[in-house]
Amino acid sequence: MDALSAPFPVRHRKLSLDIQGNKTDIVICSYDDHFLVIATQIGSMGTTLHARKEEGVSIHPTFSVSVIFGKRDEPVLVACARQLIEHISNCGSSRPLVLSLGLKDHSVGTLRGVVTAVIVNRLW
């Protein structure tokens, strides 16, 4: 099988759903060393966060979440990334997550909706 007939090396999943009255497009991609999740209601990637599991010897893993682009004063966005990276870790993967959230509202209900939709359609 040559390179061009091999399947594309990055798996992805795309979905569109209504979260708290706002149409939300979600794309989930699986790279060799990262997961990328884009959830947008505004037509652009919005705030981008990087979340990873810390190296450590403790039984309970710790996680680091940082905003790399966009709103740095929205704790809901950080919470969303934190929940997803913990889920990734609990499923057995150590890959970091790049999460882009372009949301119209930053309510807890929207956060829950996004997290649930991503987990149901996860690639990890």
Next chain:
Amino acid sequence: MAQGSLDSNGDITYPTSIDGESSAANVNAGLDRLRINAADENDDDGAVQITCFSDLSDDLTLHFQIIRLHKQIYAWIGCNSAKFGHLYAAAPTRPNNMVSVTSLLGGASDNTGSGIARRIVLKTGLNVVLACNIPKDSPMLEAAAEKKLVRKLIDLGYTKSKI
């Protein structure tokens, strides 16, 4: 294409189909249906379109992934692997439409992707987020990847006017 014949008035008439409707009307109705279907497939402006393709060049395989959002393009370029690479954001910025680029992840000392991101914005006018794992110090590979990506963006009809 339906075969027509010239009548005495100099107009072209087309043979009618078995159910009595003119073939031209059928063709037009079919075209309308196609346009409606095409609009559904391309969705409204807000839908997300994902394009993935690979290209073999000089024993290296370049993988490209383009995710089109309504107001922004995300693109990933992979060189022989599916590693995420470094992440950059680039956009035309007011007031004089110059291009601004910033590194979001990695890439502090390696600007391979930032140049590509910047030139994509220059050539296409798009707001771009680019992830790229092309090794540094590979200008030919960088140029080849950029050319293919820009060509694809143009072919897909995603571009705005050049800056």
